[in-house]
Amino acid sequence: MTSIDHGAAPVSGAGARYRVCRFTGLKVDSSAEALIKVNAVAAVLFLALGGLMGLLVALTRWPAVQLLDAELFYLVLTGHGANVLLFWIIFFEIAVLYFASSVILGSRLATPWLAWLGFLLMVAGAVMANYAVLRGDSSVMFTSYPPMQASHWFYLSLIIFAVGALVSVMVFFGTLVVAKAENTYDGSVPLVTFGAITAGIIAVFTLASGAVILIPTWLWSLGLISNIDSLMYKVVWWGMGHSSQQINVSAHVAIWYAIGAMVLGAKPLSEKVSRTAFLMYILFLQLASAHHLLAEPGMSSTWKIVNTSYMMYLAVMGSMIHGLTVPGAIEAAQRRNGFTRGAFEWLTKAPWGNPAFSGMFLSLVMFGFIGGISGVVLGTEQLNVLMHNTIYVPGHFHGTVVAGTTLAFMAMTYLVVPLIFQRDIVWPTLAKWQPFLFGIGAGGISLFMMGAGTLGVARRHWDISLTDAAHAFEYPAAAYLMMGLNGIFAILAAIGGVVFILVVVASILIGPKLEGPGAKMRFPLHDQSREAVAEYGSHGTLKLPGTIILVGIFFACFVLYYFVNWKYLSELWLFR
Amino acid sequence: MAITPPSNRLWWKEPIHGIELGWIVIAFLWGLFMFFFMIAWHFIGEQNLSTETYKVKPERYQERVEAFAAEFQAQDADGQPLEENGVPVVRPPVGGDAYILARLWEFWPILELKKGESYRIHLSSADWQHGFSLQPTNINISVHPGYEHVVTLTPTGTGDFGIVCNEFCGVGHHTMTGRIRVVE
Numbered sequence: 001m002t003s004i005d006h007g008a009a010p011v012s013g014a015g016a017r018y019r020v021c022r023f024t025g026l027k028v029d030s031s032a033e034a035l036i037k038v039n040a041v042a043a044v045l046f047l048a049l050g051g052l053m054g055l056l057v058a059l060t061r062w063p064a065v066q067l068l069d070a071e072l073f074y075l076v077l078t079g080h081g082a083n084v085l086l087f088w089i090i091f092f093e094i095a096v097l098y099f100a101s102s103v104i105l106g107s108r109l110a111t112p113w114l115a116w117l118g119f120l121l122m123v124a125g126a127v128m129a130n131y132a133v134l135r136g137d138s139s140v141m142f143t144s145y146p147p148m149q150a151s152h153w154f155y156l157s158l159i160i161f162a163v164g165a166l167v168s169v170m171v172f173f174g175t176l177v178v179a180k181a182e183n184t185y186d187g188s189v190p191l192v193t194f195g196a197i198t199a200g201i202i203a204v205f206t207l208a209s210g211a212v213i214l215i216p217t218w219l220w221s222l223g224l225i226s227n228i229d230s231l232m233y234k235v236v237w238w239g240m241g242h243s244s245q246q247i248n249v250s251a252h253v254a255i256w257y258a259i260g261a262m263v264l265g266a267k268p269l270s271e272k273v274s275r276t277a278f279l280m281y282i283l284f285l286q287l288a289s290a291h292h293l294l295a296e297p298g299m300s301s302t303w304k305i306v307n308t309s310y311m312m313y314l315a316v317m318g319s320m321i322h323g324l325t326v327p328g329a330i331e332a333a334q335r336r337n338g339f340t341r342g343a344f345e346w347l348t349k350a351p352w353g354n355p356a357f358s359g360m361f362l363s364l365v366m367f368g369f370i371g372g373i374s375g376v377v378l379g380t381e382q383l384n385v386l387m388h389n390t391i392y393v394p395g396h397f398h399g400t401v402v403a404g405t406t407l408a409f410m411a412m413t414y415l416v417v418p419l420i421f422q423r424d425i426v427w428p429t430l431a432k433w434q435p436f437l438f439g440i441g442a443g444g445i446s447l448f449m450m451g452a453g454t455l456g457v458a459r460r461h462w463d464i465s466l467t468d469a470a471h472a473f474e475y476p477a478a479a480y481l482m483m484g485l486n487g488i489f490a491i492l493a494a495i496g497g498v499v500f501i502l503v504v505v506a507s508i509l510i511g512p513k514l515e516g517p518g519a520k521m522r523f524p525l526h527d528q529s530r531e532a533v534a535e536y537g538s539h540g541t542l543k544l545p546g547t548i549i550l551v552g553i554f555f556a557c558f559v560l561y562y563f564v565n566w567k568y569l570s571e572l573w574l575f576r
Numbered sequence: 577m578a579i580t581p582p583s584n585r586l587w588w589k590e591p592i593h594g595i596e597l598g599w600i601v602i603a604f605l606w607g608l609f610m611f612f613f614m615i616a617w618h619f620i621g622e623q624n625l626s627t628e629t630y631k632v633k634p635e636r637y638q639e640r641v642e643a644f645a646a647e648f649q650a651q652d653a654d655g656q657p658l659e660e661n662g663v664p665v666v667r668p669p670v671g672g673d674a675y676i677l678a679r680l681w682e683f684w685p686i687l688e689l690k691k692g693e694s695y696r697i698h699l700s701s702a703d704w705q706h707g708f709s710l711q712p713t714n715i716n717i718s719v720h721p722g723y724e725h726v727v728t729l730t731p732t733g734t735g736d737f738g739i740v741c742n743e744f745c746g747v748g749h750h751t752m753t754g755r756i757r758v759v760e
Contacts, residue, residue: 295717
């Protein structure tokens, strides 16, 4: 097996300082390390703020509680979206990109000053956006559909943040060039870096779409442009809004592979298959953003079907492939590690006490079963009419972005703290339970919001009892029950979130130092020195019965749920 | 490992494992099926969202809705124009055009339709974007200002149906509702 620093050339005149990680043998550039730290810390701070806002939203939507008044609710909901969907995730992704380029390739970071500039712009944008939202004149929701208008500070803040993110992504690409030029690695880039490159390429497209739509909208808010067409805005905005979720998918799939490798020594079953699956994201996911426009006037059915199905299903295929190869690689590694009994000993004897593994595996399962299946159903031209803008939609994307991406990022943090901050995790028992608390909470809110959405409950809505409305309408009692359960599971997720932030912040500040020789990590990494020479996959005897059963269950659920929704649809009023 | 360069430099020449290949074929065929099923539903299904759309000035649309409401407003037993909460109840001609205006914060007017009959329902907004969410049948359609969307609806049940706005439209969003009555 080729190790990362094998054959690494000495750095030429760049003035970069390195340390060699005692646990992984990875060469860590000190400026990359510093930038990973600041981006990760910023991410966690915005997660804390956005998560708190999310809890307030869920408690307001719990009909029996209805915590906030209407005006404050819409304000907090706008802030929740911006802080978690943009700031937490993108700051963390930038940290992941630097990790996947500089640390994994053993290279110096290209132009650290530019990386710092990008970081400062992102911080400025994120702080400004919170200022604009908290002022109270920008409660326009994350999507900010015109002709509803926010304060011009709101649009400007998003532009500044996007520019900062774009600068950081460019530093990532620059680092890849540096690593190649200075021969810091041998052969092709590792799969995790490949996944990060996918995320980076999609990020450029995403941020460009954002610029195309947000700059005119900003000028409009300043009075320099008289009109923004509402339909045009939606088409271009979703080029950012949806594609940014593909950055998340690429990044968290790369993290699944990374955690599988670091904790269990998992090797991709086939580099070719996994890389092709990533490539499909680049080729097809952007056009799939059309699935946000299935209930709009003005687009032809052909346009909708081609973009939402042909394009999306090839990208969905990419995700389904990862859905097999990630657990497959883990099963193969575990079988090689000696857990060969039955179909599932590899899974039951997996290191469930290691939050990096448990978080990663829960993320994998919930992203597929909850976020993935519901996403395909939502993205079907006719079925979309059943759920468009109901709370089913947030149900779906809490399955992808919270139970999927956020949980994967949390799991990765349990490796980043010891390896980059060089501090051990304090309170290991709390840390062990954290992914389960957060994961079950996030899974619950996704499922109950989807349930309520199936019963017609609107998203972004303060009062489903419609007390002050001119024409009363009563949602079924089950809808109230679902929204109440959503509140309870949101509390559970919030507890998981608080535990995460406490453990991480405390570990960074007061955790035992791991710099000295002989210091041991509480959650050990895979011991590569014990690794057998077996190159599974090449000798054709590989058996993965557990993974086959898992994907079989997944596929059965997928098909069943797909047709159940057609059945629902066929019972509606007729429309054409 | 996934964090090290592929141990086989010629990784793209490695044969693909049978399990992976099988799954790729299943995923591809399933995607193909879902693609064709969407097209098929246009022929075998009775719920396909219309794409008939016109550009319209919001003021002009509002005038047409008002003229429509004045022409077809229902009358009670005494010959008085029928209203509910001050909103006219309108009986559009069977098979004909019916108009709904979305505005801050109501859907106007109230329509009274006959079960099993088809109506060309026009949807547009006078101001911001709104969401036409017909409950409890659960039909959800976006409504834009400047675009007139014509959807042919055929009610299959009777009673009072609520229209709830499900596109955020400012601080009165949760008070924005409308109504469609369906009679035998």
